Amino acid sequence: MNSKSMQILKLIFSVLLFNKRSYQLMESDALAEQFYYTAGVVEFRPDATGMTDALSDHLQAYKDLIGSVEAEDVDIIVFPEGTLSKDFQLTYVPSKKDNVIPCSLPEEENIYADFLVELSCAAQTFKKYLVINLTEKEICWINANDPRPCSRNGLNIFNTNVVFDRDGRVVSRYRKTHVYVENKNTTYEQEYGIFETDFGVRFGHFICFDILFYTPAQELVERFGITDIIFTSKFYSELPFLTAAQLQMGWSWGNNVNLLAAGASYPVNGSTGSGIYAGENGILVSVMVTGNVGERKLYKAKVPKKNLKIPPSNLASPTMTANNLPKSLRLLKDPEIENFSSILLNLQQRTDVEGETLCHGNLCCQFNISTSTMDSSMPNYYYRLGVFEGKRTYEKKVWNNIKICSLYACVTESVSSCGELPMPNNLNSSVIFRSISIKGLFKKSKHLLIMPNSLESNLLPLPATKVNWSKSLQGDSYEVSHQLTSETDNLLTFGIYANYYEGSAAERLPLPSLLHD
Structure with missing residues (x-):
C-alpha cells in the first residue's frame, strides 16, 4: 500500500473516530437532559440607600445575571423576595389563564410596569424560565366572591411571585399567604403557585414565611405531589434551629423534594441564605453571606429529576460558601x-x-x-x-x-x-x-x-x-x-x-x- 493510500485510510479513521466521539458526547448530553435539569438561584443584594433609581439598578443587575456567561446553560433562574422593586413601585400582573406575554403586547394595550415587561423580554431573549418577586396591585372588586371591604384607593396590594416561560409568557402567579410584618393584602380564596416546564418538571412555589406552615408549602408536597419547589425569600435567620440554609436543607430533606431557594443578601439587616437541595441527597449548593456586604451572584447546579432514581454517587459534590465565622450578620434567637x-x-x-x-x-x-x-x-x-x-x-x-x-x-x-x-x-x-x-x-x-x-x-x-x-x-x-x-x-x-x-x-x-x- 502506497503512502497516499495510507494517508486516505488515516483520514477516514480520524473522521470515524471524531464522529464516534461526537455521537458519544451528544448521547451523554441527551442522557444528562433526561435525568437532570440545570437550575440557578440568585443571592441578591438590594440597594440599601433608598435612592429613587434603585429599581433601574436592580433591573439592570437582574438582566446582567440572566444574560451572563454563567447562566448560559441554566434552564430556570430564581430571584429572591423583595429585591427588585420597592413597595410603592407597583404593577398589575396577568394570571396564567390570560396567556399574556408582556414583552409582545402593543404599547397601547400594555398595562404592565416597564420592569415587568423588560424581564418578560429577558426570558424571551435568553430562552429561560424566570421566577421573580414583586409588589403587585389588583383592583379589589375584581373578585366578586370576596366580601372584605376595599381600601380607599380601590386596590389590593400583594407580595407576589411571577413565573415567565422561555417565551416570556406569565405561566404562574402566586400571592404570599403568610405575610410577615408587611402592610400587604392576602387573597380571600387560597391560591397555589404551580406550573409545568418543557423539561418535564412540575414546580410549586411560595414565599419566605410560608415555609413554616402547612398551607401552601407543605400542602404542595402532600396534597399536590409536587417534587420540585421554588422558594423566594428575604429570610431573617434565627439561632439555633432556624437559620436560612439550615431550614432550607432540613425542609428539603424532610420532604425528600428538590428545593431551589433564592435569598435577599443584606446580612447587616439579618437577611441572607440561598441554595439548591436534592432532598435526602442533601446540598447541591448552599451559601450564607455573613460579612458586612451582601452579594449579587448566581449559584447553579444540575438537579436530579425526582421521578427518576439517580444514585447519590452520580451527584456532584456539594458547593458550600460562607465565611468561617459570622462577622456582621444580625441573628434572631x-x-x-x-x-x-x-x-x-x-x-x-x-x-x-x-x-x-x-x-x-x-x-x-x-x-x-x-x-x-x-x-x-x-x-x-x-x-x-x-x-x-x-x-x-x-x-x-x-x-x-x-x-x-x-x-x-x-x-x-x-x-x-x-x-x-x-x-x-x-x-x-x-x-x-x-x-x-x-x-x-x-x-x-x-x-x-x-x-x-x-x-x-x-x-x-x-x-x-x-x-x-x-x-x-x-x-x-x-x-x-x-x-x-x-x-x-x-x-x-x-x-x-x-x-x-x-x-x-x-x-x-x-x-x-x-x-x-
Whole structure:
C-alpha cells in the first residue's frame, strides 16, 4: 500500500473516530437532559440607600445575571423576595389563564410596569424560565366572591411571585399567604403557585414565611405531589434551629423534594441564605453571606429529576460558601430556648455520653455522644442537650406547635446564652464530635413535618455524607434517628425538628375551590 493510500485510510479513521466521539458526547448530553435539569438561584443584594433609581439598578443587575456567561446553560433562574422593586413601585400582573406575554403586547394595550415587561423580554431573549418577586396591585372588586371591604384607593396590594416561560409568557402567579410584618393584602380564596416546564418538571412555589406552615408549602408536597419547589425569600435567620440554609436543607430533606431557594443578601439587616437541595441527597449548593456586604451572584447546579432514581454517587459534590465565622450578620434567637428541658455537658470531665434520656411534656429523646478535645487558647463554646414540646411564637404573634430534640451551643454555662453568638465572634470549639446519635418517638399527626437539623459555625448545615437519618412508623408514632457519622468540630446545632401544623395560629384551611395561577 502506497503512502497516499495510507494517508486516505488515516483520514477516514480520524473522521470515524471524531464522529464516534461526537455521537458519544451528544448521547451523554441527551442522557444528562433526561435525568437532570440545570437550575440557578440568585443571592441578591438590594440597594440599601433608598435612592429613587434603585429599581433601574436592580433591573439592570437582574438582566446582567440572566444574560451572563454563567447562566448560559441554566434552564430556570430564581430571584429572591423583595429585591427588585420597592413597595410603592407597583404593577398589575396577568394570571396564567390570560396567556399574556408582556414583552409582545402593543404599547397601547400594555398595562404592565416597564420592569415587568423588560424581564418578560429577558426570558424571551435568553430562552429561560424566570421566577421573580414583586409588589403587585389588583383592583379589589375584581373578585366578586370576596366580601372584605376595599381600601380607599380601590386596590389590593400583594407580595407576589411571577413565573415567565422561555417565551416570556406569565405561566404562574402566586400571592404570599403568610405575610410577615408587611402592610400587604392576602387573597380571600387560597391560591397555589404551580406550573409545568418543557423539561418535564412540575414546580410549586411560595414565599419566605410560608415555609413554616402547612398551607401552601407543605400542602404542595402532600396534597399536590409536587417534587420540585421554588422558594423566594428575604429570610431573617434565627439561632439555633432556624437559620436560612439550615431550614432550607432540613425542609428539603424532610420532604425528600428538590428545593431551589433564592435569598435577599443584606446580612447587616439579618437577611441572607440561598441554595439548591436534592432532598435526602442533601446540598447541591448552599451559601450564607455573613460579612458586612451582601452579594449579587448566581449559584447553579444540575438537579436530579425526582421521578427518576439517580444514585447519590452520580451527584456532584456539594458547593458550600460562607465565611468561617459570622462577622456582621444580625441573628434572631429562639424565644423558647430557655424553656427547654436541658442539661449542660461537662466535656472536660467526660468525653462520652451514653444513653442520656431527656423528656419535656410527652416527648422523650435518647442521646449518645462520643467526643475528644483539642488544646485551644481561645474561649470555647459550651454545649447543652435539650428537649422541647410546645408552642413557639414569631414576631407577628403567630405560632407553631413544635417538638425538638437537639444538641446546641451556648456562649456561657447559662441557659440564657444558648442560641447566641458572641460579638465580636472570638469563640471556637475545642470539642471534636466523633459521633452523635439522637433518637426519639414523635406522635403521628395528619399534618406533620419531621426534619434533620444541623448547623456548623459557618452557619451552613452538615452535608448528607456526614449524617444518617431515618424515620419509621411504629404504631401511632414515628421512630426517628439522626446520627453524625464523620468527625466534626465547630458544631453549633445537631438534632431533630418536628413541626406539627395542626392547631397553628396561622393555620389556613384549604377552601374547596383551588386556584392554580
